[in-house]
Amino acid sequence: MSGKKTRAVVLAAAALLLATVALPGSSAAEPPTLRATTASAPDLAPAATTCxxxxxxxxxxxxxxxxxxxxKQRGKLIAGIDTNSYLWGFRDPATGNLQGFDIDLVHALAKSILGDSNAVEFLAVPTANRISALKNDQVDVVVRTMTITCARLLQVSFSSPYFVAGQEVVAPKSSPITGFDDSLKGKRVCAATGSTAADLLKQTSHGATVVPVANQLDCLVQMQLGNVDATITDNALGAGQVAQDPTIHLVGGTLDQELYGVAMKLGASDLVRRVNAVLQDFLANQWDTEYNLWLKxxxxxxxxxxVHYAG
Structure with a gap:
């Protein structure tokens, strides 16, 4: 077995082992996972809107x-998260605990609203199910590197932004791929269903074959196995993939500028205002510490x- 495939098998085996870990405490117990679905209505609505x-x-x-x-009456915040995005929301193999920038933000929300940072029930939500989880009241918030877009604002409410990112190509260092350009022609390109990257590839694929997956970490495994030639994802998530595998790199530069926000059910204005109050303090007093801890x-x-406010 090649070294590349060995790394992928080890990674998959580690993920399987950690899925069986259930330790006490809100961050250590394995969160339930919403089953990924191929929804007829994708995360990104087709309507083009200026906002x-x-x-x-x-x-x-x-x-x-x-x-x-x-x-408050329930006594816990139910948060939709990712458990497969290194640096943002992932399970530490050494401790079994959920960790990352987004996980710490969820704890800050629980601390402010409920007075207890651990008064959280985490629910692992695949990319394509983020909006449906809010619409169906399965979660109170989605804190999952979710980009604020005009189309999504027709379906859910968002907090003020808490991070600026951009789409970028991730590819093996040995690959001839130079970015989101004609070097993708004839290549297999991975993207998470319902993601901004998937929407971008629908607009123009540069002759690539798109390989959809449930979560962006699946793309890393597919690249390691040699099943795809490149991934398109947020550069913030791509940096996590690169940190896990030094044989790949971000290439070609960012394609856009995107803002991450906390998503809530459409029309939940009181909760949006309350979350924005928490974010106001988080951005002023905790953001730099979190960046240095996770996102170097x-x-x-x-x-x-x-940030700015309207209404």
Whole structure:
């Protein structure tokens, strides 16, 4: 078996082993997983709309609204997360604990709303099921490197932005692929179903064959097995893949600028305002620490995003 395939098998075996770990505490017990589906309505709605993706509702610390009250009466925050994105939401193989930038943000939300950072129930949500999980009240929030787009704002509500990212190509260092260009012609390119990358490839594939997967980490395994030639994903997620496998790299530069936000059910304005109040403090007092803890592979910190409010 080649070295590349050996690494992939070890990675898959480690993931299988960690899936059986169930330790006490909200971050250590294995969260249930929503089954990935091939939904007829994708995460990105086809409607083309102009909007301000950087604006959200004015922050408020009021706990009197129905969305916040439901969480307080339940006594825990139900958060849709990713457990397969290194640096953002992943299971530490040494401790079995869920860790990452997004996981720490969820704990900050629980601390502010419920007074207990561990008053959280995590639910692992595949990329394509993020919006349906909110629509069906399976989760209160989705904190999962989710890009704010005009199309998504027709389906869910978003907090103010908490991170700036961009789409980029990930490929083996030995590959002739130079970026999102004609070097992809005839190649197999991986993207998570319902992701911004998948939508980008629908618009133009540069002659590539698109290989859809449930989660972006699946693309890393597929590259290691030699089943795909490249991946398109957020550069913030791509940096996590590169940190896991030094034989691959980000190539060609970012294709756009995207803003990550906390997603909530459409119309849950009281919860949006409450989350924005938490984010206001998080961006001012915790963001730099979290970046230095988790996201150094992305390079020098760009600083927390500037936010503005409307309504």
């Amino acid at each position: 301000d993706t950087g604006a959200s509702l004015q922050p408020s610390t009021s706990d009197s609204g129905p969305g916040v009250q439901r969480i 592979p992305l390079g020098k910190s760009p600083g927390a995003p500037r």
